[in-house]
Amino acid sequence: xxxxxxxxxxxxxKVEARNLQLAIQHSSDVIAxxxxxxxxxxxxPSCLLMLGYSPxxxxxxxxxxxxxxxxxxxxxxxxxxIEQLPHKRETFRFRHKEGHYLWLEANFSVIxxxxxxxxxxxxxxxxxxxxxxxxxxxxxxxxxxxxSKDTIGMVTQKGIWTYINNEGKKLFxxxxxxxxxxxxxxxxxxxxxxxxxxxxxxxxxxxNFELNLIRTDGQIRKVEVQLLPTTFKNxxxxxxxxxxxxxxxxxxxxxxxxxxxxxxxxxxxxxAHEIRNPLTAIKGFTQLxxxxxxxxxxxxxxxxxxxxxxxxxxxxxxxxxxxxxxEETCLTNVVKSVITLLNSQAVMENILIExxxxxxxxxxxxxxxxxxxxxxxxxxxxxxxxxMGGKINVDIRKEDQSVIITVEDEGIGIPEERLAKLGEPFYxxxxxxxxxxxxxxxxxIKNHGGNLYIHSRENEGTTVQITLPLA
Numbered sequence: 001x002x003x004x005x006x007x008x009x010x011x012x013x014k015v016e017a018r019n020l021q022l023a024i025q026h027s028s029d030v031i032a033x034x035x036x037x038x039x040x041x042x043x044x045p046s047c048l049l050m051l052g053y054s055p056x057x058x059x060x061x062x063x064x065x066x067x068x069x070x071x072x073x074x075x076x077x078x079x080x081x082i083e084q085l086p087h088k089r090e091t092f093r094f095r096h097k098e099g100h101y102l103w104l105e106a107n108f109s110v111i112x113x114x115x116x117x118x119x120x121x122x123x124x125x126x127x128x129x130x131x132x133x134x135x136x137x138x139x140x141x142x143x144x145x146x147x148s149k150d151t152i153g154m155v156t157q158k159g160i161w162t163y164i165n166n167e168g169k170k171l172f173x174x175x176x177x178x179x180x181x182x183x184x185x186x187x188x189x190x191x192x193x194x195x196x197x198x199x200x201x202x203x204x205x206x207x208n209f210e211l212n213l214i215r216t217d218g219q220i221r222k223v224e225v226q227l228l229p230t231t232f233k234n235x236x237x238x239x240x241x242x243x244x245x246x247x248x249x250x251x252x253x254x255x256x257x258x259x260x261x262x263x264x265x266x267x268x269x270x271x272a273h274e275i276r277n278p279l280t281a282i283k284g285f286t287q288l289x290x291x292x293x294x295x296x297x298x299x300x301x302x303x304x305x306x307x308x309x310x311x312x313x314x315x316x317x318x319x320x321x322x323x324x325x326x327e328e329t330c331l332t333n334v335v336k337s338v339i340t341l342l343n344s345q346a347v348m349e350n351i352l353i354e355x356x357x358x359x360x361x362x363x364x365x366x367x368x369x370x371x372x373x374x375x376x377x378x379x380x381x382x383x384x385x386x387x388m389g390g391k392i393n394v395d396i397r398k399e400d401q402s403v404i405i406t407v408e409d410e411g412i413g414i415p416e417e418r419l420a421k422l423g424e425p426f427y428x429x430x431x432x433x434x435x436x437x438x439x440x441x442x443x444x445i446k447n448h449g450g451n452l453y454i455h456s457r458e459n460e461g462t463t464v465q466i467t468l469p470l471a
Contacts, residue, residue, distance in 0.1 A: 030121040033111075038063040038079055041116065050123055052097030068093035068101055078108065082117060086110055091124060103128045151242035154232065159185035159201050162237065171223075171244055173215040185240075188213050190220075201238070204229055213242075222246045275312050279305065326365045326448075328471045331403055332357060334368055335396055338375040342383070350389030353379065358397035363471040366448050371468075374441045374452075378407050378464050381437070385411025385462060398470070402450075405466040414456040 030050055033042040043058045051066075067075050071092035078090035088108045093101040103125045108117045145152045151171045153164035161180050169177050172188060186194050190212055200207050206228050213221045226241040283305045290298035339353050346353050382392045390410035397404055438454075445452045449469050456462040 030119075032058070032119045032121065034063065034117050034119050036079060036082065036115065036117065038075070050121075051094065051102070057097075066095045068095070078106075079117075082108055082110055083114070091128075151240075151244075153240050153242075155185055155238050155240050157201060157204065157236055157238065159197065161185065162232075168242070171215070171221065171242065172213070173217050173219070188215075190214065200225075200227060204236070210245075222249045275308075279308060279312065283309070326367055328363050329366050329368050329371075331362045331364050331366075331371070331405070331468070332396060333361075334371055335375060335394060335405060338372055338379065339394060342376065342379055346383060346392070349383060349386075351383055351386055352391045354391060354393050356393060356395045360398070362396065362398055362403040364403060364448075364468045365471045366468065370444045371448070374444050374466070375405070375407075377437050377441050378466075382407060382409035382411060382462065382464075385409055385413075401470050402467050403470055405468075406463060407466075408461065408463045410461045413458040413460050413462055414454075415458050 027044060027046055028049075029044075030047045031044040032040055032047075034040050040058045040061055040063065043055045045055060047058060048054050063075065064072050075090060075092050078088050082088050086109065089105065090108070091103060091105045094104045095101055102123055105122045105124045107120045110117055145165050148165060148167060151165065151168035153168055154162045156162060161183055164177055164180055166177070168180070169175075172180060174180050186197060189197055193212060196209075197211065200209055206226075208224065208226050211223055211225050213223050215221060222245050224243045224245050226243075228239040228241070230237060230239050283302070286298055286301050286305065289295060290302060336355065339355055343353055379392060379394070386392075386409060392410075393406075393408045395404075395406040395408070442452050445466055445468070451467045453465045453467075454462065455465070
């Protein structure tokens with residue numbers, strides 16, 4: 001008895017084959033049957049839409065003919081590996097009929113006892129172009145971030161650093177970026193500003209504000225901070241941009257001081273003019289009294305009038321530059337004369353003024369009276385800072401081509417926040433001070449080609465250092 005196949009099974013097979021054929025014909029992917037050598041035996045109709053060729057154009061042609069020359073070895077190696085692997089995926093460039101190249105992804109699977117392969121081809125051009133554009137954008141952004149003159153980084157909503165560029169390493173004073181990752185922005189801000197910083201971090205909005213930053217070496221920098229809320233790896237974070245404006249703020253302060261100096265100069269010129277007229281008359285009549293009676297009191301008045309005249313001239317220094325005559329002077333003698341002048345007042349206030357010096361005499365080109373005025377002002381300031389008495393040490397010594405005078409007291413000192421403003425017009429640490437004394441001193445020393453520095457610690461004392469060039 002001869003066995004025959006069930007008609008129902010035959011019908012089902014035909015339906016399945018028909019459905020498979022329809023799927024191949026209407027697939028957006030190109031489905032091809034090729035030999036292990038890359039010769040095309042069949043290709044689906046979708047090749048016309050994707051590649052511009054008809055199935056007849058491909059029949060018995062080689063894949064290598066259309067493959068980009070730089071990718072042929074890649075394709076050849078992929079086909080060779082099919083002998084060891086049942087499946088292989090490769091991406092390569094394939095020439096369109098119009099001449100341009102497309103990026104294709106081909107999945108190869110062996111059939112017919114490993115003599116042939118089924119190849120499913122998909123157009124990846126748009127995806128690869130998008131990936132390249134994303135990578136290019138990322139590279140541009142990375143370049144901008146890494147070489148930016150501003151500090152750019154990323155912090156969590158609690159202010160923890162997760163990334164920072166090289167400029168940030170310089171701003172905060174680190175040797176390596178890794179040292180900073182995981183630390184908090186709060187670690188580099190004064191405790192008094194923590195609550196303000198927390199308020200900005202909690203807004204979860206784009207904000208701009210100013211902040212004081214403390215470097216690892218203790219320096220304080222004034223910065224402008226911009227927080228930009230964003231999402232990174234499914235986490236809500238802030239991109240942070242920090243601009244160091246310390247230099248800018250100092251420039252602004254100098255401009256403000258320059259404006260104040262201009263006002264002071266105009267005021268000084270007016271006062272000097274108004275005082276000079278009656279002063280000339282007083283001095284003239286006092287001179288007549290002295291010549292007629294040779295009175296000691298008249299001589300004292302004349303000396304004091306000369307001092308007032310000197311002060312008036314100092315006010316004019318603020319108003320406009322003066323043509324002065326400098327002469328070579330022994331600075332040691334000038335310092336000693338000032339100490340002698342102030343010593344009696346110091347003894348009355350239970351203050352000891354002690355002079356120390358390196359051997360030798362030090363000559364500088366200067367206006368002796370101006371330097372005296374500076375020293376008198378500084379030592380008097382030291383005396384006023386020691387209401388309970390104490391010791392003032394005046395030291396004079398040579399260093400390279402300069403002579404340095406140091407006045408050190410044991411007074412109440414000056415708070416750090418006030419120290420930076422000393423020498424500004426109308427700013428004084430004294431209750432009734434005008435702020436002109438130190439300003440005039442700095443002006444005089446600067447006119448002599450020197451510098452005046454003030455160092456102080458609260459409740460420990462103040463040190464004033466004057467540097468002048470040797471003659």
